[in-house]
Amino acid sequence: MTFFELMRRNAWRKRLRAVLLMFSVGIAFLIYGLTASFVSGSQGAAGASDNLLGVFNKSGRGLPLPLAYLNRISAQSDVAAVAYTTRMRGFIDVEKNVVVVSAVDPRAIADANGEELGLTPELMVTLEEGRDRVLVGRALAETQGWSLGQRIGVTSQIMKADGTRNWSFVISGIFEGADASTDTYFMLARYDTINAARARDKDTVDAFVVRPRDGVSSGMLAARIDALFANSAAQTRTQSEKQFLEAFLRQFADVGLIVSLVVSAAFVTILMISINTMLFAVRERRFEIGVMKVLGFSGGRIVALILGETLFIFAVGGAGGLILAKLATYLIGPVLGLVFGGEVFIKSLAIIVGLGLLTGLLPALNAMRLPIVNALRTR
Numbered sequence: 001m002t003f004f005e006l007m008r009r010n011a012w013r014k015r016l017r018a019v020l021l022m023f024s025v026g027i028a029f030l031i032y033g034l035t036a037s038f039v040s041g042s043q044g045a046a047g048a049s050d051n052l053l054g055v056f057n058k059s060g061r062g063l064p065l066p067l068a069y070l071n072r073i074s075a076q077s078d079v080a081a082v083a084y085t086t087r088m089r090g091f092i093d094v095e096k097n098v099v100v101v102s103a104v105d106p107r108a109i110a111d112a113n114g115e116e117l118g119l120t121p122e123l124m125v126t127l128e129e130g131r132d133r134v135l136v137g138r139a140l141a142e143t144q145g146w147s148l149g150q151r152i153g154v155t156s157q158i159m160k161a162d163g164t165r166n167w168s169f170v171i172s173g174i175f176e177g178a179d180a181s182t183d184t185y186f187m188l189a190r191y192d193t194i195n196a197a198r199a200r201d202k203d204t205v206d207a208f209v210v211r212p213r214d215g216v217s218s219g220m221l222a223a224r225i226d227a228l229f230a231n232s233a234a235q236t237r238t239q240s241e242k243q244f245l246e247a248f249l250r251q252f253a254d255v256g257l258i259v260s261l262v263v264s265a266a267f268v269t270i271l272m273i274s275i276n277t278m279l280f281a282v283r284e285r286r287f288e289i290g291v292m293k294v295l296g297f298s299g300g301r302i303v304a305l306i307l308g309e310t311l312f313i314f315a316v317g318g319a320g321g322l323i324l325a326k327l328a329t330y331l332i333g334p335v336l337g338l339v340f341g342g343e344v345f346i347k348s349l350a351i352i353v354g355l356g357l358l359t360g361l362l363p364a365l366n367a368m369r370l371p372i373v374n375a376l377r378t379r
Helices: 002-011 013-038 071-074 106-116 120-129 138-144 192-197 218-228 241-250 255-284 287-295 299-332 344-368 372-376
Strands: 053-057 079-092 100-104 133-137 151-156 166-174 187-190 205-211 236-240
Touching: 002 287, 002 299, 013 255, 013 287, 013 299, 013 344, 053 166, 053 218, 071 218, 071 255, 079 106, 079 192, 100 106, 100 151, 100 192, 106 187, 106 205, 120 133, 166 187, 166 205, 187 192, 205 218, 205 344, 255 287, 255 299, 255 344, 287 299, 287 372, 299 344, 344 372
Parallel strands: 100 187, 133 166
Antiparallel strands: 053 205, 053 236, 079 100, 079 151, 079 205, 133 187, 151 166
């Protein structure tokens, strides 16, 4: 019998106990996989850029800025590209089916943020073919079941000059995003179309998107941009994309703290359960441990055997939980922007190994220190 076979048989000695322990480990890693996928996904701030800047109204992100600010921002020598956007929230068919339309200048947004969004020159050409054209993100298109050439109607909070709130668009293309963590649950429309048709706030925007030149500190550039409009009627607040998302999420809750508390509670609980279970399992096998020592098993081999058992249990249970978390990211869909990527997987493996070794350490040391005479007296 090989060392691994002996380890596996010991782990499966009490099948029900092993299955329940693996199930508990799996639940803990399912929780971790889902929370980590949220943080690293498009709705979290982990994957956001520190280099791309957003310029907003200092009095509130919902308040507009004059489009005339564009020339003063673009005149800065450290600005590589600048675009502007007006966000139009609305719904499709029913009020619960909320969508967001970002009205942009096609060429400007391609220069400033085209690489992150996956805006190819071919897509930008299709957007410029007609005033009612829109580009739809892959996540939104898959959720709604939309296809190229389809006409869609959006009921928006922005009122048109004719008194209605109904906007009609034709899908001219679908953008993919640079990677899975990129938020693509929105549409890109032409600013000139939205601006000409709306009843209020003409020639204003919700934000400017600024890309600094290579080697330029984004923090210093943000300060200089805000200084440009310090004495203006509409002062600005410039933040990186990551700072903006972190501030936005903190409006609802400290997501990072909540995730850390939930995951820590799950892992501490499973650690206590596992250590107690393994201590009891080793206590049951004291006579066998004594026999193994008589047969020449060293203390190091006994420690390795017990650590191998706990690693086996955590590996099987953790793998099951992570597989369920991965499947959940597909089944939940792109609305929450869950991304179970390589970083989450590597961290999960490290936690599995760490918890497995930590769980088996105390029982293994107890078994190693157990005198042969005391072990054989238990039979």
